[in-house]
Every structure is written in structure tokens, then in C-alpha cells.
Amino acid sequence: MIKDLPDLDKPREKAIKNGVESLSDSELLAIIIRTGAKKQSALDLARNILSQINGIANYNSITLERLSLIKGVGLVKAITILSAIELGKRSMFLSTNTTKITNAKDVYKNFRYYIYKQTQEIFIILFMDAKNGLINYKTIYKGTSKNININPKEVFKEAYIHNASSIILVHNHPNGLCFPSKNDYVTTNSLLEISRLLEIPIKDHVILTNDNYYSFWENGDIK
8 A cells, every 4th residue: 555655655755855747647646536446555546547548648538437437436536537637738728818819820829738639529619809818718519520510509699698809710620630621611601601790700710630720711711
């Protein structure tokens, strides 16, 4: 058990002495889950979890169901782990109070971690003020790995709720190809028509992959 280890090998004591950055993935996870299971220390359980999910780098494919089914984890520990992962993702992310979005490169820079290694398409709306400041953002839909269906009512309802001067559409392509599909063009043109009627401009539609982006505005698809 962890209590039987030398102090320098105990994750908490090691973190106090050398900083949390000195800990391995399994040691960090052991601190998060706090307790082990029958005949398993927290450190042993952490190592088993990481083995089962093929390492923490695959965090976007980790689900509550998958985690909770690992022997010794259960629902409470699974929620704790996912909460820690989400907190870490958000800490790498952005502050909506200070972020300016003036072009597609800014979208990519600020949101690529949000979509990194996602296996599903997700559709995000960025709500912008009159000075290109990001008021807020919201994931409207998650879809299959191939396409996603957007309800215009949901898009513009949220824009009104956030008192947005304009919006930016963002979605990812899990297959790594950032060029628009036929459905992407249909969705964009449909939302553009409604945006003109409601006088809430769509400034851009940006497709993100792990290492690239496509801007409808930069490519002349949005005037």
C-alpha cells in the first residue's frame, strides 16, 4: 500500500518536496482518486486505469461508462477523473473576459485544444461583442464522426440570450481533413440567410482539425 512506501516514493510527499510536475501520470491520478480498491493501492489502481485507457493522452475518448466499468473504479472515481481532465482542459483554454477573436487564426489558436483528438464532430458558437471580444461560447451539438445536424433556432436563440453583436460558427473534422463537405456548405448558407433576416451577422465559419483550419471567410465563402 502507499502508506508502506518510503516517504520519497509517496505521491503526495513527492509532490510537496519536488512539485506536482515531478509526478508521473499514475502518481497524479493516484492523488486524484485518493483511495485504491481491494488488494490494490491507489497507485496500483491508477496504473491499471492508465493501462486500460491506453494512457492519459487519449482523454477525449474516455467516457464515464468506460471508466466506471474498470474494476475498482466505480461511478464516483470515474466522475472525479473526468472532472479533473475537464478542469485541465479548461486551464489550457481561454478567458472569455479578455479574448479577442479577429480572424480564423485566433479561433484556431484558442479552440484547438477544445477539439483535440475528438472522435465526434462538435459544433460550437462563439458569441462576439461589437469590438471582437468573445462574450461566451457554447457547444450546441455533438454528432457522429461523419456529420452533424444543426437547428437554426438553437443557434440564434443562444445569440439573443448572450446579446451578441455577431457570431462565429466553429466545428471540427475528426478525420483530419479541414476542407468543407457539401453538408457544411448547405448548413452555412442556410444559417447565413437566417442571420441576415435577424440582423445577427455570421463573421466566419471555421473548420478545425488537430493541426489546421479552414475559414469560410478567408476563402470567400462568406462575403
